Structures are given as C-alpha cells and as structure tokens.
Amino acid sequence: MNEFFRQVLFLPEQASTFARDVDHLHYVIISTAMVVATLIFGLAGFFLIRYRRRSESQATRKVQTSLGWEVLFVGSPLAVFLAWFFIGYHDFVWMQTPPPEAMDVYVVAKQWMWKFTYPEGPNAIGVLRVPVGRPVRLLLTSRDVIHSFYVPAFRVKQDALPGAYTQTWFEVTRPGRYRVMCTEYCGLKHSEMWAEVVALSPEDYAAWLREQRAGPVALRDATPGAAERDEPLVPARLAMEYSAEAPHGELMTAERGTLAERGERVAAEKGCLRCHTVDGTAHIGPTWWGLYRREERLEGGGTVVADEAYLTESMMKPQVKQVEGYALVMPSFQGQLDAAEVAALIEYIRTLRGARRDDIRPGGPVYEPIDGR
C-alpha cells in the first residue's frame, strides 16, 4: 500500500526514519483532497443538470440557511484540518529535535557548493558520508547568501543562514547515495548546487574514518572509502544528463588537523585567549572550561544555556546577552571570523569540559552542573 501510493505520487525513496511517517500523512491528505474535490464537483455538476434554466422568466425561490447546517459545514472540515495539523506537528517536533546521541557534522554552504566538516578531522566538499542507523545532526551556516539543504529521500530540509547556525538531523535507514540540492535561490548556479549523502554501513564508515585519520592531510578531502571504490556507483551528481562541471564553484582549502585543534589555533590567533581562559580560572571574560551547555546568568536578569546559537551570538553580538558580573569589553567579531572559523571555535569550546568546579572563585558567574554531554 505504501509502495503503491509512493509511486502514484512520484515520491522519492524513503531512506530516513521520518520518511515513512511523513508520507503516510501525505497519502491521507491528498486522497481526502481528491475525494472532497470530486464530491464538490459532482454536486455542482448535478445541480447544473437538475436545475438548468427552463425559461427566460423563470423565478427562483429564496433559500435561507439554518444555523445548524452552517455549524456543521464549518465545524467538520475545521476539525479534520486541525487533526491533520496535530499529527503533522507531532512529526515536525520530532524532525526538529535532534537526539542527544547524534553525531555532528558542520555544513557550510557557499555559492555554489556544500562543504561538510567532521569534528574528528576530515572535511569534504560535495560528499557527506554518514553511517546508517545513527542519528546525524547537521549544524548549518552559510558564507554568503541564504541556501537551503534539501535531501528529498530523507524528507529533510533546512535553510543555511549567513552569520547564524541552524540545525537539523536525520537517521538514514539503508546504505546508498542520496541527492542533496539547494532549494533557496542563491544566484547563478543555484540549480547546480548539488551534493550527495553517501550512507555507509557502520563497518564501512568506521573503515573510512580510520583511513582518513591515517592518510596524509592532502588526501583528507572527499576521498572515497574502500567500500565505495569497490562498488562503482555513479554519484548522484553525475547521473544528470547535462554536463554540469563538477565540483561546482571554487574549492575551499582543506585545513590541517581536527576541527577542535583548528579552533584552538583560531582562538589564539584572533586573541580570544587574551580574555578567556580554558582551565576554569576567571579572567576578563568567562572561562571556556565547561562553558558548553552551561546555564549562564545574564546581566539584567534571566539565564541562557550556552548552546551553539548562544556561542555564535556572543561572538557576533557580545552586548546582546551579557553574562552577569563581567564588564562589556568584548568586541564584536562580526566580519572577523568566517563561518568555518566559528565552527572550529565552537567545536573547540565543546571539547573543554570536565568537573573542575572547585577551582572557581565565588562571586563570578554560577556554574550549574553540566547535564548530558
């Protein structure tokens, strides 16, 4: 039944955990739409014949409504619409909430390419390798204009905004190659801004990661793993008949080391470490030790959880959410840090955690226990 509807409606394969549930609601709504449209049309057609005009001077009687009918006419479709909405919203909340055990990949969009960076080191342009059966959280940003990351087979889409991070997640259910497209108009080569997700079995994925770590840095960009080399599938990008040169747009330079290591370098180069310590001691600014996911008290009341969004905001607009007890001396890094550097910094901050609360002098910000990771 699922397969029948999927084919009739031309939906792509269902390769993520959401796809099936989303599609089922789709089938219900579209079938109802067809039935209702047919009924309304059938009724109009019936009236057309039954009440056709017989003479030019024919008068008609006045038909007045009774309240009961009106309530029925309005109430029943509204109830149905709201029911659909709540079923859909239930799925939507699921799709919007990455599970805490998800692995992270940073996605940087740029005219007209997608770059994927793994916290452990390798980065790739145009190919995102993920293991099957494990949730993957994407942290998206853009270097220029708004782009939108879309994998039809996963029923997943999320805008990538310049100067901000957004997130989405998915869990692939079977190995394969899936097309990624950009769905927010972004200029000349918008329709060529393609990439692919290569979903590998957990073993193949682990093997690929090992190979990446072992190989020379220069090879760390988009090198296919052994599993893919043995099985020469045509990448989705090349499956198109027109000759779009690949890769689209200019290449981004690969960086040395893991993302966190890069973050440490950026922090030193940009002068973050002049004010922030990484070992828990208070200084001109709050320490980064254990900062990730910490609840911070704000100047003027309220608290905020130091997640990716807050960290980015603090770099770009430090004055907006100022931590209690610190002077407003931090400059804005708007325009100083590019998206990849922000990702590296965040990854670095995330590695700085532990339980060294006893070192901290009272009077400064209050550190709550860190929950989760």
Next chain:
Amino acid sequence: MNPSTAGSLAEPTYLNHETTVRSWLLTRDHKRIGVMFLVLVISALLLGGVFAMLLRIELLTPGPTIMGPMTYNRVFTLHGVTMVWLFMIPAIPSAFGNFVLPLMLGAKEVAFPRLNLASVYIYAAGAALTVFGMVWSGADTGWTFYTPYSTTSPTAVTPILLGVFIIGFSTIITGLNFITTTHTLRAPGMHWSRIPLFVWAIYGTSVIQVVATPVLAMVLVLVALERVAGVGIFDPTRGGDPVLFQHMFWFYSHPAVYIMVLPAMGVITEVVCAFSRKNIFGYRMIAASTFGIAFVGFFSWGHHMFVSGQSTFGSGIFGVLSMLVAIFTAIKIFNWVATMYGGAIDLKVPLLYVLGFIFLLTFGGMTGVAVATTSLDVHWHDTYFIVAHFHYIMVGSVLMAFLAALHYWWPKMFGRLFPERWASVAACTIIFGFIVTFLPQFLLGNMGMPRRYYQYPSEMQWLNVLSTAGASLLAFGFGLIGLYLVWSLRYGKVSPANPWGSRGYEWFSASPPGPHNFREPPRFEREVHDYTVSEAPHVF
C-alpha cells in the same frame, strides 16, 4: 457603428460623450479610469505571459535549451514581478472595482475622483520604472527579493524595488477611495445588509491594502537603502539579520495573496448568482468570512518560514492559524455550490469560468492545508509543489475571476456581446490548459524538484514537457480571447441593457452607462440578486 445609437434612446454614454484624447487622459470618470486600468493590466498580463512561455520552453530539456542560466534567472524574476505586482494585485480592484463599485452602490462617482485619476498615473509610473529596470539589466532575485541575495546581486534590483514601491501608493489610494465611497456614497435604500458581496470583497481587500502595503513599502526602501548606502539591516556582516526581511516581506505578502483572491471571490459570487438566478446562499457567512480571511490572513505569514530556523513553537502557531484561513475559504466554496441548489442555471461563459475557479480553488485550498501541515511542508517548501499550489490558488482564482468578470461585464462596459461559441471554446481551452500546466508540477515537487531551477535531473523531463504543453494551450486560449473581444468591439451584436437578466444593482444603469451613471437617482428597494421577483430591473 456607435452602440448607443442602436438602443431605443440615443443617449450619450461614458464612451462617446467626449472623444478627445485629452478627455480620456484627464478624465475623472471612474468608468473611464476603470477602462484605462483594464488596458494597463492586460498589457502587464501579456508581458508576464511572454516571460512565462520563455521559461516553459527553457524547461523542455533538462539542460540548457534556449538561454543561459543568468537569463533564465532574470526571466523568472521578471515573470513573477510583472504578474504579481503589475497584474494580479491591481487587476480586479483597479479595473473592475473602479468600473462597477460606484454603479453597484448607486453612486455617481467615487469619493475622490481626482485621487482616482492620480492612482492610474502612479501605477503607470511605477510600472514604467519597473519595466525600465527590466530592460536595463533585469533583477535576478525572484519576486520575493530575499536578502541578502537581493542586496548583493549585481543586477538592477533597485529600479524594480522602487517601481514596486511606487505601485504600492496606487494600491493604497485606490483602497482608501473604495472605503470612503462605500461609507459615504450609497444610494437610498442600501443599508449595510444589502451591499453587494462584490463590494464587501473589495471593501475587505481595501482594508488589507491600507494596513499592509506600508509595511511592504518600508521593507522595499530598506532593501534599496542597503543596496545603495550599505546600511546594515539585513546583512549579517554588518550586524543585520537576513531573516528579518522575510518576516517583514511576508507580513505584507501573505495578506497580499488575499488582496488578490478576495476580489476574485467577490466576482465569483456575483456571477454565480446571476447565472443561477438565485440569491446568494448565506450572505452573512460570505461577508463575515471575507473579514475573517482579511483578519486571520495577517497572522499566518510564518508558514512561509517553517525551515528558516524560526522556533518550532512559532511554526506550530502559524500552522494552526493557516488552518483557520483555510476554513473561511471552505465556507465560501460551500456557499457558492449551495447557491446553485434550487436555481435556474444557465451555463454561459462566465459560469464556465466559475466552475474552473471552484475546481482550482478547492484543489489549491486543499493543497494549502497540506502545506500548512508542518511536517509535510519540510519536504515541499521551495519545490515545484509550492509553485503549483500558489498557481492553482492565486493565479487560478485571479485569472478565472478576471476572465469571468471580463465576460460578465463586457456588455456593461462596451455595450457589445461577444460571440458565445468562440468564448466557450476559449474558456474550455484555458481551464484545461491550466490544469495540464500545473498538475504535473505537484508531482515534480513530490519528486523533489526545487523551484527556480534552470536545469533539473533528467528523470523529471517528461512532466516538464507536459507542463509546457499545457502552457501552450493556455497561450492559445488567450490569443483566442484577445481576437474575439477586439472583434466584438466593432462587429459584436449590440447588447441589451441587461443581457443576462441579472438582478445585480449595477444593471440598474444603462449599458454602457451614461457619463453620470444614472439618469435619475436609483433607489434600492429589494435585496441584491433577489430573483423571487420575475421582472428584470428597471433602468434608471
């Protein structure tokens, strides 16, 4: 031959009591202004139509066909800009609203005739600036002008932004004029519960225009400022927020779709009554739902932004509110069909368009409910499914209603009948062509074809070819209509004062009406579209 000389009384009509070019260009007669708008918006429709055909031809093959990507990106922008801002928003209110609203109210004129004339020139100036921008270099941002692309694009976005900005003033003036006219110039006997539903629809539309258009004006000026002076409002590298634009834009543009659709619904109501010979079923419900749509329409803009990173909770609220808008539309559909019950139905050309309208609106509305269901919209957002959805509902309804109005009021406006048979052929071609054009696009969206795509994966080709075939049918239908309407102006049969035997109030005047609408002040002693009386209305 002059239409009025053929009538029993050779009275001057608004068309021939003065004939100099100057008398047209400086007229303060709402009927002449309506005709001028009609000519202007039809020209816009033609221009937008040419762009549309170019797009469809380009999409015949997966790769490049007749133009490069940059040209394509400009053409889809120009198509959208022309169709939305120059045709769909002003078409029905400015052309038909101007012509029939005072007649329906039994008024001699609109409340501010000079402002009314100004609105034509403001529209023309805005349109000229927009077309100048297109000819000069043509924007490539889409009609939605999303930042930061629109603030960084190398093309001539600024003149087009300013053109649209100027057109906005024309919209606001027209809206104010209609609101004031409805309040102050109703003939004796017309209390609020007798106002024709077309007038209610225009009135509701005018309220939205007056409230929402300034927001659009503001945001367009901000984008222009950011382009020209580098103000950091939307650009994140200057501390701006790229999504702010979307909020402001959709705060106007979501209600704007109702600026387009409500007048269309008003036309449909009039035509259904006239050709079913029935009073409207549920007058109050239709009037109330007009205001329901106008009101709730302001609170659903966020449904364009489910994947923009807005909060999950916010998306939920916007989704629920969108469902409320859908229900108001559903009420109207029920009422139109119910109006036919117990009627004396004559399936003439305007009613054919009404059937097309009901079909497209039902389908488009149901797909609207589907996209307002947040989880499904994640897949569909910014794909051809959305393109099909808004063409069905917005273009489908405006176009169908525009053509219905054109045919229904043609004898009123020009005193001539169009050839019924040709008109039916054209109507069927257009409705069928429309469905063939946009139905495949729903499926393309399901497959995952993003909108604004110049090239696409080859498995999507045949659906695109089908869509282009439908578009050709549409173009053919329009050509046919153009031909027989122009032909009828000279050779068409002279129309009687009320060729459809309608009981609508606008038929209380002669067809075409005299320069001051009525020979003696009309009195409205019965309800509008009251067909329990068997005689056609007496011409005042």
